[in-house]
Each structure stands twice: as structure tokens, then as C-alpha cells.
Amino acid sequence: MNKLIGLPLLLSATFIFAQNAPSSSEAVLNALHQKEQLANSSIVKNIPFTNVGPTVMSGRVVDVDVNPQNPTEFYVGYASGGVWYTKNNGTTFTPILDNAQTQNVGDIAVDWKNGIIWVGTGENNASRSSYAGIGILKSSDHGETWKNVGLLDAQHIGRILIDPNNSNTIIVGATGHLYSDNEERGIYKTTDGGTSWKKTLYINSSTGIIDVAFAPDNFNTMYAAAWEKGRKAWDFIGNGNGSGIYKSTDAGTTWTKISTPESGFPTGEGVGRIGLAVFDEHTVYAVHDNQFRRKKTTSTATSKGLTKDDFKSMTADDLLKIEDKKLNEFLKTNGFQEKYRAANVKQLVRSGSVKPIDLAKYLEDANAMLFDTPVIGAEVYKSTDGGTTWNKQNENYIDDLFYSYGYYFAQINVDPSNVDKIYLAGVPIIKSDDGGKSYTSINGENVHADHHALWINPKMSGHLINGNDGGINISYDDGANWIKSNTPAVGQFYAVNVDNEKPYNIYGGLQDNGVWKGVHTAKEDVSWHQSGDYPWKSILGGDGMQVQIDNRNSNIVYTGFQFGNYFRLDLENKKRDYIQPKHELGETPYRFNWQTPILLSPHNQDILYLGGNKLHRSLNQGTDWETISEDLTNGGKEGNVAYGTITSISESPFKFGLLYTGSDDGIIFMTQNGGGSWDNIANSLPKNLWVTRVVASKHKKERIYATLNGYRNDDFESYIYTSDDFGKTWQDIANNIPSSPVNILTEDPENENLLFTGTDNGLYVSFNRGASWEVFQNDMPNVAVHDIVIQPEAKHLIVGTHGRSIYKADISNLQKMTPEILDKDIHVFTPEIIKHSPRWGSSWSTWGTPQTPGLDLYFYTKNEGVIEATILTNNGIEISSTTLENIKGFNLLSYDLAFSKSGKSAYLKKVKTELIEANDGKTYLPKGNYTIKLIGKGIKETIAFEIE
Numbered sequence: 001m002n003k004l005i006g007l008p009l010l011l012s013a014t015f016i017f018a019q020n021a022p023s024s025s026e027a028v029l030n031a032l033h034q035k036e037q038l039a040n041s042s043i044v045k046n047i048p049f050t051n052v053g054p055t056v057m058s059g060r061v062v063d064v065d066v067n068p069q070n071p072t073e074f075y076v077g078y079a080s081g082g083v084w085y086t087k088n089n090g091t092t093f094t095p096i097l098d099n100a101q102t103q104n105v106g107d108i109a110v111d112w113k114n115g116i117i118w119v120g121t122g123e124n125n126a127s128r129s130s131y132a133g134i135g136i137l138k139s140s141d142h143g144e145t146w147k148n149v150g151l152l153d154a155q156h157i158g159r160i161l162i163d164p165n166n167s168n169t170i171i172v173g174a175t176g177h178l179y180s181d182n183e184e185r186g187i188y189k190t191t192d193g194g195t196s197w198k199k200t201l202y203i204n205s206s207t208g209i210i211d212v213a214f215a216p217d218n219f220n221t222m223y224a225a226a227w228e229k230g231r232k233a234w235d236f237i238g239n240g241n242g243s244g245i246y247k248s249t250d251a252g253t254t255w256t257k258i259s260t261p262e263s264g265f266p267t268g269e270g271v272g273r274i275g276l277a278v279f280d281e282h283t284v285y286a287v288h289d290n291q292f293r294r295k296k297t298t299s300t301a302t303s304k305g306l307t308k309d310d311f312k313s314m315t316a317d318d319l320l321k322i323e324d325k326k327l328n329e330f331l332k333t334n335g336f337q338e339k340y341r342a343a344n345v346k347q348l349v350r351s352g353s354v355k356p357i358d359l360a361k362y363l364e365d366a367n368a369m370l371f372d373t374p375v376i377g378a379e380v381y382k383s384t385d386g387g388t389t390w391n392k393q394n395e396n397y398i399d400d401l402f403y404s405y406g407y408y409f410a411q412i413n414v415d416p417s418n419v420d421k422i423y424l425a426g427v428p429i430i431k432s433d434d435g436g437k438s439y440t441s442i443n444g445e446n447v448h449a450d451h452h453a454l455w456i457n458p459k460m461s462g463h464l465i466n467g468n469d470g471g472i473n474i475s476y477d478d479g480a481n482w483i484k485s486n487t488p489a490v491g492q493f494y495a496v497n498v499d500n501e502k503p504y505n506i507y508g509g510l511q512d513n514g515v516w517k518g519v520h521t522a523k524e525d526v527s528w529h530q531s532g533d534y535p536w537k538s539i540l541g542g543d544g545m546q547v548q549i550d551n552r553n554s555n556i557v558y559t560g561f562q563f564g565n566y567f568r569l570d571l572e573n574k575k576r577d578y579i580q581p582k583h584e585l586g587e588t589p590y591r592f593n594w595q596t597p598i599l600l601s602p603h604n605q606d607i608l609y610l611g612g613n614k615l616h617r618s619l620n621q622g623t624d625w626e627t628i629s630e631d632l633t634n635g636g637k638e639g640n641v642a643y644g645t646i647t648s649i650s651e652s653p654f655k656f657g658l659l660y661t662g663s664d665d666g667i668i669f670m671t672q673n674g675g676g677s678w679d680n681i682a683n684s685l686p687k688n689l690w691v692t693r694v695v696a697s698k699h700k701k702e703r704i705y706a707t708l709n710g711y712r713n714d715d716f717e718s719y720i721y722t723s724d725d726f727g728k729t730w731q732d733i734a735n736n737i738p739s740s741p742v743n744i745l746t747e748d749p750e751n752e753n754l755l756f757t758g759t760d761n762g763l764y765v766s767f768n769r770g771a772s773w774e775v776f777q778n779d780m781p782n783v784a785v786h787d788i789v790i791q792p793e794a795k796h797l798i799v800g801t802h803g804r805s806i807y808k809a810d811i812s813n814l815q816k817m818t819p820e821i822l823d824k825d826i827h828v829f830t831p832e833i834i835k836h837s838p839r840w841g842s843s844w845s846t847w848g849t850p851q852t853p854g855l856d857l858y859f860y861t862k863n864e865g866v867i868e869a870t871i872l873t874n875n876g877i878e879i880s881s882t883t884l885e886n887i888k889g890f891n892l893l894s895y896d897l898a899f900s901k902s903g904k905s906a907y908l909k910k911v912k913t914e915l916i917e918a919n920d921g922k923t924y925l926p927k928g929n930y931t932i933k934l935i936g937k938g939i940k941e942t943i944a945f946e947i948e
Contacts, residue, residue, distance in 0.1 A: 030739070081488065171214075206229070207240065308363050345585070418461060429466060506519075514544045564580050581616040650693075760784045860889065880895070
């Protein structure tokens with residue numbers, strides 16, 4: 001344990017708890033400690049980032065906690081965007097988790113009487129982008145500082161309860177690891193405010209606790225929902241024998257399973273996620289994602305037309321007897337290629353080259369398994385005897401609520417003032433006024449889909465605060481109308497890109513919020529409410545994915561949504577063409593990753609690549625496709641998630657047809673002849689990892705970079721490799737990056753030594769091709785970085801985060817850093833010429849903010865110390881001075897271009913002129929040439945600047 005000596009105060013309580021914890025907890029502590037040390041010593045910690053939004057589409061909310069005495073004050077937990085606070089009913093929000101070591105949130109609980117905030121880190125949903133946490137965080141000063149108080153290896157927290165009569169008693173429901181079994185899951189209780197924890201309920205290593213709720217007037221009476229699940233990269237099982245409902249009558253110290261076969265609540269393998277709502281000590285509601293199969297019903301194919309399943313048992317003769325009109329209706333409705341129409345299909349069947357079952361197989365892949373499962377789905381149960389017996393409330397199926405992914409939802413709420421009024425959160429949000437027998441949708445026109453949190457005002461029925469995949473909505477009339485409160489920049493980006501317009505535009509695909517485009521200079525505020533013109537525009541719906549922009553005409557954009565559904569957009573003419581490559585009838589369907597990669601060839605912008613399990617190429621902008629490879633994966637695995645898919649494509653700028661692909665099962669292939677032949681070049685790399693990026697170098701033909709990711713195996717190591725011989729040999733360059741899965745690596749286009757990489761917990765830069773890395777996230781919290789792109793002319797780094805939208809930084813000075821400059825005592829970067837304005841220090845009215853100028857002088861120093869900065873006129877008059885402590889690395893001197901009091905006097909003594917004091921009380925420099933002298937230990941440097 002010696003390596004943990006010297007942990008900061010932030011981790012002290014956790015250290016006491018974790019001495020006997022499993023090694024994975026120690027690894028988390030080590031990584032957090034290393035990250036903090038690297039951040040403190042980073043040579044780029046003074047290079048600023050600016051968040052450029054967007055905000056209006058928001059991101060996934062997991063919880064809201066509202067002040068019961070003042071509902072205009074509340075906290076919002078975002079799945080990967082931290083915790084935000086409002087005291088003006090959602091008009092504005094302040095982030096309070098930014099100085100913590102993660103932004104990944106599962107649940108929040110606020111002790112309003114004592115001002116204590118609890119955050120269970122690690123999202124409680126089991127989505128593809130549900131990131132792991134680092135245990136339980138506690139703040140006793142309204143979020144100014146945070147202490148980690150344990151449960152590091154739980155990774156995902158389902159629910160936190162605070163005893164209203166004793167703020168030191170806390171109950172935590174932990175769901176545990178998402179992708180593997182572990183022991184730190186179940187119910188944990190503390191009676192000393194988190195100093196120590198006792199596990200009071202444990203089912204098994206694959207079953208955790210997704211929900212806990214207590215009787216409003218009796219904390220001793222509480223219920224817990226256990227959930228057995230198993231997620232793999234290729235499969236998700238959201239149900240099992242371990243799922244069920246437990247009850248405690250001693251405030252969570254002991255538990256009894258109450259969902260027994262005699263109780264009336266479902267039991268067995270098909271029991272899925274459960275949500276709870278307690279009205280009083282006797283009345284409890286439960287919503288259940290029932291994964292048992294529905295009873296078969298009589299086929300209605302004759303009246304409703306043909307279905308996919310009809311062809312599974314159909315003979316060739318039966319198919320040939322189908323009317324052409326009826327068969328064509330099936331083929332068109334289900335998206336068969338144009339060449340597959342009734343006459344063609346019948347001819348193929350007659351010849352024996354196609355069988356009727358092939359029409360069903362044409363439509364079936366792993367993705368279809370998510371939606372073609374006739375499970376019972378959402379159902380509501382009610383108990384009026386404290387959980388001893390349960391009665392199903394809905395007589396009919398509650399369709400179009402969970403669809404087939406109830407594992408993402410299963411939240412139920414009961415109005416504290418009306419036992420018969422309940423709300424169900426799913427794709428829409430629905431309510432019932434009769435205890436769950438009938439329902440109406442309250443998913444209004446201003447409300448996003450996919451709902452995860454709801455607060456009901458106990459003092460005013462109908463006042464609702466709802467959290468969903470699109471942020472926060474507030475209603476005062478029980479869902480008839482909604483206000484949207486989306487000022488936080490919490491967008492969950494999968495991918496970003498830029499064009500070459502002036503000013504250039506940023507594009508990005510978001511989780512469940514489509515694809516957006518906005519000019520990089522857009523001001524992120526609420527002034528658009530007045531103009532009616534939000535600067536970012538939605539250009540496609542669904543889960544937004546990768547974006548490619550034709551560099552000859554930025555109106556031509558290639559983008560899409562999940563599982564390879566891509567389009568060619570003509571933004572100017574508002575046209576959209578679907579361009580996904582289609583397999584042939586009789587072939588196994590292509591497998592497309594959730595984030596299917598696309599690439600426009602740097603050699604010819606008419607040539608587009610798209611990766612399924614095979615690589616496809618179009619020579620005419622996606623209109624026609626040719627497949628230029630065999631399967632470039634290990635062949636996939638049986639399951640309900642597409643797997644064995646290409647995840648990354650790169651083409652060398654040095655040679656057309658020198659292509660690389662990476663796959664989700666750890667394979668990297670290369671072709672040097674446009675797909676004529678392929679070589680697996682990943683044999684010496686770690687096996688069975690997700691290849692998040694393979695990158696052909698812009699500086700050397702033989703050079704490649706590869707990032708691998710083990711998150712879907714609960715492997716949190718950082719894997720980054722480079723090769724200078726086309727992948728024959730590889731060098732590990734992750735080096736000093738603290739353990740965190742890697743999503744992206746970008747090579748600077750000007751400086752071959754300058755690399756940027758994004759992990760699930762932040763951004764790093766290297767000035768020596770990965771020999772060492774610096775934390776690079778000034779003004780950016782510890783958030784997942786999914787994509788990075790560089791706008792070459794503006795020299796801007798654009799960072800797409802999965803939780804805090806998009807950041808921008810000027811990297812022009814970083815690009816200039818050679819080994820020689822890095823070894824100098826000081827290097828000052830030439831400042832830009834400043835345009836003088838007579839309006840400096842004044843405003844158009846007495847109510848406006850004065851316009852203030854400024855000079856930002858960047859300089860690099862090899863050692864830290866103290867520097868005296870003196871500003872002089874061209875003829876040597878000292879007009880201002882300051883002292884600053886410089887770090888080892890990049891430093892910033894910000895000067896307001898104003899005379900000091902003594903400097904003004906000295907200037908007027910020697911220069912016979914009039915200096916006019918501005919409205920803000922400052923006297924600004926006139927036009928002219930000036931110098932700044934920097935003097936410190938071993939440092940003496942002078943730099944000129946001009947005001948013209």
C-alpha cells in the first residue's frame with residue numbers, strides 16, 4: 001500500500017475504507033491520484049478552453065432533487081455531465097461537480113436541512129454509454145469541495161436514501177459492474193455519514209440494486225429492487241432469477257425477499273428491471289420490465305399483410321402463389337433494394353438460388369434482435385399490504401412505452417397527495433389517474449423522449465419536474481404544457497468535425513439528440529430567445545453519429561444515426577438520400593456498429609468509405625457501393641447487439657488505397673492496394689479489445705497510430721500504440737496516462753511530435769509523440785472525451801465530450817513547440833497586432849458593460865519562478881508593471897492596455913499630449929509601438945507589440 005501514501009484530503013476517507021478493498025479499488029485510487037498530480041504539474045494548464053455549446057438539446061438526466069420547502073431550488077444529475085444547481089426554477093444553472101474527479105452520475109440525494117449533497121457516481125442505466133463511477137462523493141459545503149467516502153468498486157449507483165431524522169444514516173443501492181461480475185454490489189448502509197459502510201443485502205455477483213424507496217412517514221419501512229443483468233459487447237440480458245423485490249422494517253439493516261411465487265409478483269428467469277414507488281407503509285407500486293415471452297396469438301397476416309416471420313416456414317410453391325402486389329408491398333415496406341421486387345424474387349426462387357426463408361434472414365441481424373422480441377414488457381403491480389401480495393394493475397399490454405429496452409427505464413412515481421395517480425417513465429412519459437389501469441401520454445411537444453427522473457410537488461399536485469435524454473422539463477398543469485430548462489452545456493457527443501468556411505462550422509453527432517451544426521463563433525447565451533434563431537441547427541435526428549463534409553462544398557454532408565443508417569445531405573437544397581450499403585438476397589446481412597465509421601477519401605471527395613463487418617467503397621458519393629474486403633473482424637458472436645464490426649477507418653494522405661480498419665473485437669487490417677489484398681497487422685497487440693481509432697499518419701507514410709479500449713470488459717487501462725513500419729512492430733506510447741479507457745487519438749497536421757488523446761476521464765497532449773503526456777483540460781472538468789478534430793487554418797482544437805458538449809482551444813503556440821524551444825529557459829510568442837478603438841472603456845449607454853481591450857502574452861518557461869513584467873513605450877517610458885509567478889510550461893500575461901497611475905504621470909511628463917480617461921475610470925494606451933520586458937531568474941526577454 002506504499003504507493004497510496006500522500007493521497008490528498010479529497011481521498012482520505014476512501015483510503016481508510018479501501019485498505020482491504022479489492023485491487024480494482026486500489027487501481028482506481030492510483031489513477032485518480034496520478035491524474036491529480038499530472039494536472040497540477042501540467043505544462044499546459046494555463047492554456048484555456050472555451051465551451052462553445054450547444055446547450056438547447058441538452059443530455060441525459062438521471063436524477064433531480066428538489067428543495068421541498070422551495071421548489072424553485074433544485075439539483076440535476078446528468079449521466080455523464082455532472083451535477084448542476086439552480087435557485088431560480090431552472091432559468092440558470094451552476095455546475096457543482098466540476099472540481100470532482102468524475103462527471104459520471106447515477107443518483108443524487110440532498111440533505112436540505114444540513115446542506116449536505118451525496119452523489120452516487122456511475123450511471124444507473126445499462127446503456128452503451130453508461131460510464132462507470134468512482135464510488136460515493138459527499139459535499140458538506142454545497143459542492144465547493146468533495147470527499148470520496150467509499151464503494152469505489154461498485155462502479156454504478158442505483159439509488160441513495162437519506163434518513164430524514166438522522167442525516168448520518170444513508171442507504172445506497174449499488175448495481176455493480178456493468179460488464180462483469182463483482183462482489184461490491186447490493187445494499188450498503190452507513191450510520192456515521194460515510195466513514196464506514198456495511199453491506200446489508202447481497203444476492204449474487206451479477207445482481208445489484210437498481211432502486212430503493214422508503215415509506216414517507218417511516219424510514220424503517222423500505223423496499224429494494226434487485227436486478228440481475230449481464231451486458232457484453234455483443235449481447236445484453238436484462239433479466240434473471242436474481243431480480244426481485246426485498247423489504248426491510250429496520251431501516252435497511254436486514255432484508256426479506258417479498259416477490260415470492262405466492263405473492264403474485266412475477267418470479268423466475270424473465271424478471272427484469274423493477275422500479276418502486278411507496279405511497280405509505282401499506283401501499284407500494286412497482287413497474288416491471290417483464291422479459292417473459294408473450295402468449296402466441298392467431299396470425300393476422302392475411303388481413304395486415306405479410307410479415308417477416310411468414311417466410312420462415314413458407315415453401316417455394318407457397319411464395320410463388322403470393323400476389324405480386326402483396327409481395328411488393330412487403331418488399332417496399334421493409335426496405336429491400338429496388339432490384340428485389342416480386343417478379344425478380346419469384347424468378348430467384350424458381351431457379352433455386354434463393355429460398356423463402358432468405359427474405360426473413362435479409363431483415364434479421366443482431367440489431368433486429370433488440371426490437372423483434374415479443375416480450376411482455378412494461379407492467380404495473382400494486383400492493384396494499386406492504387408487499388405481502390401484489391396485484392397486476394394493467395389488463396392490457398402497455399405497448400410503446402419500453403419497446404424492447406426496458407432496461408433503460410423502469411421508473412415509476414406516485415403523487416404524494418393522490419394514491420391513484422401514478423407516472424411511468426419510458427420512451428414517452430405517461431400517467432394514470434386510476435392506479436395503473438389506464439394511461440394517457442403527457443409527452444408534450446416541448447419534451448424529449450426517453451425519461452429517467454420525475455419529481456412531483458407534494459404540496460401542489462400537477463407541478464412536475466421531469467428529466468429525460470433531452471434535459472429538464474417543468475410543468476404546472478400535470479403535463480399538459482411544459483417549460484424546457486436547457487442552459488447547461490451537457491451534450492453527449494459521439495463525434496465532431498469541422499468545415500473550411502470562414503468562420504468555420506462545427507458539426508457533431510449526439511447520443512439520442514441527432515446531428516447538429518453551428519458556427520464556431522456562436523455566442524452561447526439566451527439572447528436567441530429574442531431573435532428566435534438559435535445558432536446551432538439540427539440537421540438529422542436519431543442518435544447522431546459520424547460526420548463527413550465535402551471540402552469542395554460544405555453543403556454536402558454525410559452523416560446518420562445508429563447501426564449504419566447514413567445519408568447524403570444537401571443542406572442548401574434540403575435534400576436527403578439514404579446511402580447505407582445493402583447485402584444481396586441470400587447473403588448474411590452486414591453487421592453495422594452502433595457508431596458505424598465513415599470516411600471521405602482525402603484524395604477524392606467523391607469517394608466514400610463505410611464500414612460494416614466488411615469495408616464498402618462508393619466512387620459516386622454513396623449512390624452505388626462496392627464491397628472491397630471480406631469480413632475484417634473475427635466473425636461476430638451470437639447475441640442481440642451487433643458485434644464483429646468495423647469501428648474505425650483511415651486512409652493515408654500519401655497514397656490512395658492505403659487503408660486501415662479497426663474492429664470492435666481487436667483486429668486491425670491494412671490494404672496497400674485499395675482492397676485487393678488485406679493483412680492483419682494486430683497480431684502483436686493485446687487481444688479482444690475495442691479498436692477505437694486507427695490513424696494513418698499525416699507526416700510519414702509508414703506510420704500508424706492505434707487506440708484500443710477495454711471498457712466493455714471492465715478493463716480501464718489506457719492502450720495507445722504506434723508503428724513506423726506499417727504495423728509490423730508496435731510501440732506502447734500510453735506511458736504516464738493514468739488508467740482510463742482511450743477513445744481517440746489525433747495527430748497535429750503541422751507538428752509531427754504533437755499528439756492529442758481523449759479518454760473516458762479527460763484530455764491529454766504529448767509534445768514528443770507519446771513519450772510523455774500532459775493533462776490538457778484547463779476549464780474542462782474530468783469528462784469523457786469521445787472525439788477530437790483540428791481546424792487547420794484557425795489552428796483550433798475542437799474537443800467533443802460525452803457529457804459537456806464541445807470545447808475549443810487555440811493550439812497555434814503548441815504547434816510551434818520544437819525540442820529546442822522546449823529546452824529554452826524562456827520563449828515568448830509574438831502577440832497579435834491590436835486595433836485601437838476610441839470606445840475602449842465606454843458603453844453605448846449607462847446601463848451597458850464597458851468595452852475593454854486586452855493583450856494576452858503567452859510565453860513558455862523551462863522552470864518555475866517569479867517574473868517582473870514591465871510595459872514601456874517605444875522610447876522607454878515605463879507605463880505599467882506587474883509581478884507574476886510563472887509555472888514550468890506555458891504562461892499567460894494578461895494586460896488591460898491601461899496606464900498605471902505612476903505610468904500615466906511619467907508618460908505625460910515626457911509626451912506633450914492629452915490623455916482622456918475612459919468612462920470606466922481607466923486611461924488606455926494610444927496608438928503606437930510598445931515593448932514588454934520580462935525579467936526573472938536567468939530570464940531576460942523583450943517582446944514588442946503594436947496598437948494600430
